[in-house]
Structure formats: C-alpha cells, structure tokens
Amino acid sequence: MKLGYYPGCSLESTAKEYDMSMREVFKALDVELVELEDWNCCGATAAHSVDYLLSLALPARNLAIADKHGLNIVVPCPECYQKEWSAGESLGADSELLEKVNKLIGNGLQYEGNVEVMHPLDTILNNIGIEKLSQKVVKPLKLKVVPYYGCVIVKPPRKKKFDSAENPVSMDRILAAIGIEVLPYDLKTKCCGGPVMLASEEIMLKLSYELLNKAKTAGAQCIVTACPLCHLALDAKQINIEKAYNEKISIPVLYFTQLMGLAFGIAPKKLGLDRNIVSTEKLLKSL
Amino acid sequence: MEEPIRLNECDPDFIQEVAEAGGKNVQLCFQCGTCSGSCPTAYAMDYTPRQIIGMVNLGMRNEVLKSDTIWVCSSCYTCMTRCPRGVEITKVMAALKSIAIKSGIETKNKKAPAFYKTFVEVAGTYGRLFEPMLFLKFALKAEDSLTGSIARLLKDAPFGLELTKKGKLAFMPSKVKNMQQIKKIYEIALGENK
Numbered sequence: 001m002k003l004g005y006y007p008g009c010s011l012e013s014t015a016k017e018y019d020m021s022m023r024e025v026f027k028a029l030d031v032e033l034v035e036l037e038d039w040n041c042c043g044a045t046a047a048h049s050v051d052y053l054l055s056l057a058l059p060a061r062n063l064a065i066a067d068k069h070g071l072n073i074v075v076p077c078p079e080c081y082q083k084e085w086s087a088g089e090s091l092g093a094d095s096e097l098l099e100k101v102n103k104l105i106g107n108g109l110q111y112e113g114n115v116e117v118m119h120p121l122d123t124i125l126n127n128i129g130i131e132k133l134s135q136k137v138v139k140p141l142k143l144k145v146v147p148y149y150g151c152v153i154v155k156p157p158r159k160k161k162f163d164s165a166e167n168p169v170s171m172d173r174i175l176a177a178i179g180i181e182v183l184p185y186d187l188k189t190k191c192c193g194g195p196v197m198l199a200s201e202e203i204m205l206k207l208s209y210e211l212l213n214k215a216k217t218a219g220a221q222c223i224v225t226a227c228p229l230c231h232l233a234l235d236a237k238q239i240n241i242e243k244a245y246n247e248k249i250s251i252p253v254l255y256f257t258q259l260m261g262l263a264f265g266i267a268p269k270k271l272g273l274d275r276n277i278v279s280t281e282k283l284l285k286s287l
Numbered sequence: 288m289e290e291p292i293r294l295n296e297c298d299p300d301f302i303q304e305v306a307e308a309g310g311k312n313v314q315l316c317f318q319c320g321t322c323s324g325s326c327p328t329a330y331a332m333d334y335t336p337r338q339i340i341g342m343v344n345l346g347m348r349n350e351v352l353k354s355d356t357i358w359v360c361s362s363c364y365t366c367m368t369r370c371p372r373g374v375e376i377t378k379v380m381a382a383l384k385s386i387a388i389k390s391g392i393e394t395k396n397k398k399a400p401a402f403y404k405t406f407v408e409v410a411g412t413y414g415r416l417f418e419p420m421l422f423l424k425f426a427l428k429a430e431d432s433l434t435g436s437i438a439r440l441l442k443d444a445p446f447g448l449e450l451t452k453k454g455k456l457a458f459m460p461s462k463v464k465n466m467q468q469i470k471k472i473y474e475i476a477l478g479e480n481k
Contacts, residue, residue, distance in 0.1 A: 009416035014455045040414045040463045045362045046406035049384035052309035054407070054476035061472065082364075104475050107468050155364035156377070165368045191327040191363035198425055199399035200359060203328055236450060275453045 001127065004071030005033035006062060008080035009041050014236070015077070015228030017272025021257035022076050022120065024271060028136055028264045029128050036065055036073060042083040045195050056097070057104045059087035064102075064111040072116040074123050078227045082152040085117040089158065119153055120257070121170040121226060122162040130177050138265040140179025141287060146220040147171045148211065149188050150230040165189070171226060171256050178263035183218045187211055194229035197237070205244045208233045212241060212249050222252040222283055224259060231255065236277045252280045262287065297346035305343055308386055310379030315372040316340045322366035322376050332356040336366055336376055343379065352387040358399035401428040411473045414463025418456055422447060
C-alpha cells in the first residue's frame with residue numbers, strides 16, 4: 001500500500017518522536033508513506049480566527065498537491081487532519097467556494113475533490129487491520145495505560161466517520177492488540193487546553209492537571225496520545241503543572257505509535273523515546 | 288447581563304456577517320444550553336456559549352466582539368458536536384474572532400488576538416510554522432511594554448531550552464519552496480475581506 005503523508009509543522013519540531021515512530025511503524029506494516037511534495041501549514045485554529053477564506057485555501061493547497069499526485073493522505077496531527085478533511089468537505093459541498101479557492105491556489109494546482117484524508121488510527125484499523133497488526137507483534141507490552149484522544153480526531157463528526165465522538169475506541173483496540181491493558185478513562189476526549197496554552201496558560205494548566213490527575217488515580221503507567229498539542233501540554237508542560245498545583249505527577253506521555261513500535265521490536269531510539277520530556281526510562285525498563 | 292438590551296443599537300445584519308465569515312446556522316438555536324454545559328472553558332468566560340449565540344441572534348455586535356468568551360474558546364468542537372440544532376458553534380466562535388480582529392475593535396483580551404495574528408504571520412513568512420519565531424513575535428505583540436515582553440521570554444526560556452535539548456526546536460525554519468504561491472494566497476485572501 002502506498003499513501004501520501006502530510007506530517008504538518010509539529011511533526012518536524014515539537015512532535016519529532018511522533019514523526020519518527022509513525023514512519024517506523026508504517027514501514028513495519030508494509031505501507032509506503034510518500035511525503036507530500038512542498039506541503040504547507042494547514043493554518044490550524046489560527047487561520048480561521050483571522051480569515052475564513054485563508055482557513056480554506058491553506059489546507060486546500062495541500063489537497064490539490066495530493067490530488068495532482070493521485071494520493072490519499074494520512075495525517076497524524078489531529079488539528080491538521082481536521083483542517084484538511086473539513087476543507088475538503090466544505091469545498092465539496094459548495095462549487096462556488098471551490099472555484100474561489102482554486103483561483104487562490106492557482107499556478108496549475110487545482111483541487112478536484114479526489115483526495116481521501118485519513119487519520120492513522122483509521123488507516124491502521126480499517127485499511128491495514130488488526131490481524132496484520134497482531135502478526136507484527138513480537139513483544140506484547142504488559143502495561144496499564146489510559147488512552148487520551150483529545151478533541152479533534154473525532155470532533156466534529158465527519159460524514160465518513162471512523163469512530164465515536166463521545167466514546168472513541170479505535171486507539172483502545174490498537175493498544176489491546178499489542179498486549180496493553182487499557183484502563184477506563186472518562187476524560188478521553190476532554191480538552192487539554194492546548195490551543196490556548198500561550199494566550200491563557202492558566203486554563204491549559206487547569207484542564208491538563210485534571211487529565212494527568214485522573215490518569216494517575218486510574219493507576220496508569222503512562223498516558224497514550226495521538227496529538228502533538230495534547231502531548232506538548234501533558235508532557236512538556238507537566239513540570240509547570242506540577243509547580244502550579246504543588247504536586248509531583250511524573251507520568252510519561254507516549255504516542256500510540258511509539259508503543260506500537262516497541263511491540264514490533266523496534267529500538268526505542270528509533271522511536272524517539274529519548275525525546276519525550278518526562279523520562280520514559282523507567283517505563284522501558286519495566287517491559 | 289445587567290445592562291438593558293437596546294434593540295435600536297443592534298445590528299440586524301450581524302447573523303449574515305457571521306455566516307459569511309464561516310459560522311453558519313446561528314438562527315436555528317433554541318437556547319437549550321447544551322453548548323454551555325459541554326464547554327470545558329465556560330468557567331472562564333464572561334458570557335456562556337449559549338448567551339453568545341443568543342446575542343449574535345439579537346445582533347449585539349459590539350458586546351459579542353468585545354467579549355472574552357470568543358478568545359477563551361479552545362476550539363474543541365464539543366459544543367458543535369452536541370448541538371441538537373446543527374448550529375456550527377465552534378466555527379461561529381472562530382468567525383467572531385476573525386471579525387473582531389479585522390474590525391480592530393478594542394478587546395478586553397489582548398493576548399489571544401495577538402497569538403492568532405502572530406501564528407498566521409509566521410506561517411505566512413515560511414509557509415510552515417517556525418516555533419522560535421512564534422514565541423518571540425508573540426512575546427513582543429502580547430505585552431504592553433518591552434519589559435513585559437522580556438519577562439515573558441525569560442519565563443518561557445526553560446521550556447524552550449528543554450525542547451531544544453531534546454532536538455524538538457529547530458534553529459532554522461523549514462520552508463515551503465513555492466513561497467510565491469503562499470504569498471499570493473495570503474494577499475488575495477486577506478485583501479479581499481478587508
């Protein structure tokens with residue numbers, strides 16, 4: 001299988017380990033990821049907060065590039081994923097808007113509406129399949145974790161949805177298939193406050209503290225996430241949260257692809273496990 | 288709301304303005320409050336999401352655009368997911384942010400508009416986000432004085448350093464090659480709506 005790959009800005013920087021583990025895991029699952037040529041920033045929450053047309057044209061340029069190469073794209077960052085599929089849906093439903101946006105992109109690039117935008121959770125579950133995934137497991141992981149989806153992997157529900165918006169289970173199923181015990185976690189889709197991290201830090205600290213605290217109380221050895229921004233809030237900002245709430249938490253936060261890689265027998269360094277801010281060393285030793 | 292609502296000061300075209308800025312179906316709201324009950328940041332808002340939607344329907348343009356609510360919204364889409372009437376609440380919030388920014392209205396919250404503007408500016412410079420520049424420019428824009436900006440940068444320095452140590456902050460930006468195309472998108476999109 002060959003798929004277009006849209007890493008997005010975070011996976012080149014703050015979420016480097018998500019990118020590394022994503023590429024490793026897909027290689028192990030015999031999927032060829034072709035990085036989208038000359039992709040641009042999707043605009044995230046900021047573009048629409050400044051201009052609606054800009055918020056459509058930025059993701060549409062990426063869709064047009066994928067269209068030109070005849071590729072469907074897999075998008076690991078939920079913010080980018082949501083911006084890409086939702087631009088596709090909005091433009092697909094409004095030919096006038098599509099024409100306007102295509103004029104904006106110009107330069108021989110046109111979005112024709114042929115690109116399927118997928119989140120890797122969807123791809124792994126529905127295109128690759130649990131069976132194939134299970135075959136690749138050489139080392140089932142004896143771990144207890146809580147799965148944290150964050151907001152926009154499943155919200156708002158798209159026409160072609162792959163999981164529930166209120167109680168998603170796709171990541172739970174993947175983790176269970178690699179031997180992990182997935183603990184009940186009723187905050188799995190509650191916002192971490194990541195998008196307001198810089199402008200209203202105290203909101204992020206409060207929302208993320210709740211998530212960390214509940215994960216700890218549940219007895220989780222780590223939190224598993226699929227979002228660079230949630231990861232930044234829960235992992236890189238954990239020390240600030242500990243200070244703000246005067247409480248030692250020290251819970252590692254891993255990307256689901258890092259755990260998949262470990263179960264596939266891939267070396268921790270190749271999965272970027274030395275790049276998580278809260279140390280993953282103890283967790284790795286326990287395996 | 289302690290102040291009386293003055294209908295003669297309301298803007299009957301506001302719903303249309305919001306719809307054109309990407310926030311549709313406001314008029315379908317029947318004020319059930321599912322949005323407010325679902326909102327993770329409602330506790331920090333001056334008006335709840337339900338109130339904001341009601342105020343948009345009444346055309347209370349000034350009050351809505353000056354409110355802190357639109358900037359506290361973290362765009363989690365829970366309200367929009369649960370709305371029984373199909374009001375695109377999260378997109379309405381984004382539309383309101385964009386109208387507030389474009390109209391140059393004096394907002395109570397200075398940091399959030401500064402963040403969104405800076406993000407868009409940095410992503411427009413390189414075609415991709417370059418975090419060190421985002422941190423720097425945001426600190427300069429969000430604070431009233433240079434001393435404030437320096438204090439913010441110093442406060443965030445350990446965070447940046449930690450990310451750098453782990454190889455998670457680049458020193459050089461990753462750039463789009465066809466920057467002319469990005470510049471054109473920016474020029475036309477931002478120019479047309481001015």
